[in-house]
Amino acid sequence: MLGLLASILDGVLIGAVYGLAAMGITLIWGVMDVVNLTHGAMIVAGMFGTYLFVSAVGVPVYATLPAVLVGGFLAGVALYWIAVHRVIGQPPLMSLLSTFAVNLVLVGVGTAVWGTDLFNVPASLPGFSLGRYTFPGTHIMAAVLTAAIAAALYLFLYRTRTGKAVRAVSGNREAAELVGIPTARVLALSFGLGTTLACVAGMLIATMFPFTVLSGDAYQLKSFVVTVLGGLGNPTGALVAGIALGLLEGVTTPFVPVSWTLVIEFVLFVVVLIALPGGLMQLWQRR
Amino acid sequence: MTIMRRPFFWIIAAVVALFAVLPAAGNNVELRENLLLAAVYITLASNINMILGYAGYVNFGSIVFFGLGGYFCVWLMSAHGWPLAAALLAGGVAVSTLALLFGLGILRLRGVYFALATIGVNEGVMAFVTNFGPWGGSSGIYLSPALFQPLGGPAKALWVVYYLLVGVMAASLYLSYAVKRSKFGLGLLAIGQNEDAAAVLGVPTPRYKAAVYSLSALLPAIAGGLYFFKSAFIQPPDAFDLQLSTEAIVIAMLGGQGTVLGPAIGAFLYVQLRGWLLVSPTFSNFQLVIAGVLLLAIVLFAPGGLMGWIYRRWPRLRGFLE
């Protein structure tokens, strides 16, 4: 029983990171109606960025956080101008295909450079013991950092001028343009922020699990599951839903073979989309 | 037949004739293998085009049809001793039916949600097959060489497979044409332009979307059956190689989504391009990268593909080509 409880608690810690990744998707979706298929590749970029930094410079893992934040943001802004800007306002098919194409390029380059071997980032933190079960320190640290970043994002969106501009564009792009908000720059900024979240999530996942160049697809799919669970365009919902998914994984891990996890999550994705298009948060808002 | 009076028909006939005559002329096995791959590409691209180009939906998991078709065919032949033709047809029908069931479920999702779900279908089917005992799980199924005997031995069987695949390719192009000229096709095009407006005008959108999803599974499944019969071996990573469905999308976009000829032209260009690049050792590792760069360039700068460019340049051709 304690084992199951511990498994659930651990699932919650990991789920927070899923939530962080999904916040990136939901932010971009909410602001510009673009389903960002470069997300998985950018999660992997965060993983390998951390790996390279740690092995080249020899600093502790968590010291790479500022570099990942800045690098992720710049990469995201660049991606926006390269692949997304031209297809804004066109049918959703177009941005879907353009971000998919970028994903192909990134994964292709990654495969050519690193192959498909497993990589590890050396990270050790003292764990926290509960009876005979120990929670890895990296999992706790990941959840703590997620909470800090989510709080920072909240402050940015609700307390700063630029953040309010982002929310204004998200609410109604044409109206925002009419009151003089430079939409293209706001869109680029949002894409940068969304990508930053993907990279940081990648970094945190790298501290917890081994990874390959191809890990992105699975985490991207998880991010989308979380995004729809939380309701598209709703960052708070994404965080809550991420924790919910982690919890679900925690409950099922002891009973279900790992190769089926993604399938179950995908079924969940379809069921939620059909039954609850507004996401889980809809249940609260209805009252 | 009014179709015979259309130049388009003769273009298709000429392409098929070239496919049939070229390799046989000098018993050229290498050319035959290249053309066989091209026929598979055209089949996949042409069928995905009915969803992508007509109905405006992206199916990232079209390779599922190809792989499942291969599995059904190989399994029916090896475990139940079915002859090739029966196994191919049964595989095609089974996969098409499965697609219809999937389609009725996931096509309630609209636009981008559907696209995301198709990625999931791919993951789901692959996980299922990898865990499915009767199909050999992760180690797959081998065909005994004895199964080539009814076709006159391995060497001759390869020719038979080639001609059957060219037939499947021709059927794909014809199907693509027939659908486009039909009421069904008109409804699909309307869905692709504006699904809400189409529904208000009476287009039965859920039924049509499920139907085209199912229809676009039939010929790729048969092609998959032929392809894996030829390999005499099938295993999950080969059967559900995501790269192939990606390439099918690139090809359809390159030639011109929504046109009948586009996927054929796109496949030809793509195979040529790949031929040049594969010779260079630097590029051979970068196949996906090239596909990606190509797709990005088309989406950003020429969303109509080659056929779109031709139509813009010579608008009168719209009346002759499809």
Place this chain on the structure above:
Amino acid sequence: MSALLEVEGLSKDFGGLRAVDALSFSVREGAILGLIGPNGAGKSTVFNLINGVFAPDQGRVVFRGEDITGKPPYRVARHGLARTNQIVQPFANMSVLENCTVGACFGRENLSLARAREAAREAAALVGLDDRLDALASQLTIAGKKRLELARALAARPTLLLLDEVLAGLNPTEVEHMIGIIRTIRDSGVSILMIEHLMQAIMSLSDSIVVLNSGAKLAEGLPAEVANHPAVIEAYLGDPDLAAKLRAA
């Protein structure tokens, strides 16, 4: 004459806001019924409830004696109920003829493709688009797109046509022309339910009028009765210009 369309006690909530409130009215065969009301009164929502874009929370929609409540739009279209959209929704990359053929193919008579093309040509000719049949819908002017919207609905050969502000955004000459077209359609035996903001136009076209305010029926009657109804004038007082127009008409 019998009622072609009967709407009984229709209600719809959006997130706690009542968009349509226990609304009942009916459209007689061969008549034009005008639906008017201030902005946000719920007029377009009523259309969306009738043709199945939304399912109502309460109430029934009966068309030609058959209950069509909550049926999806494509089923409703088959029953012979066509509509235009307030914001034009052409199939941009299809020609005018193809746009109209979609309407004809999937409308009341479920025509074959060849027969549908004929019906499409007739509908296009009726609205004066017969010289632009091969033009792409995206190439039309706003007025052209409005006429295409109407032609597409007409090509379905409906028994009832729902028109959502077909006159909005047109210049006076175009409005004249469109009013002529609407009269012709009615005279050919098609009943019409229309939403319109141009008061003179709707007062002269309609056989009777229903006034909507905050989703509920405020008044109903002949155009002249409605225009002098105290409650109607009061509802429009926030918009004195409109009230004056009502009295003048």
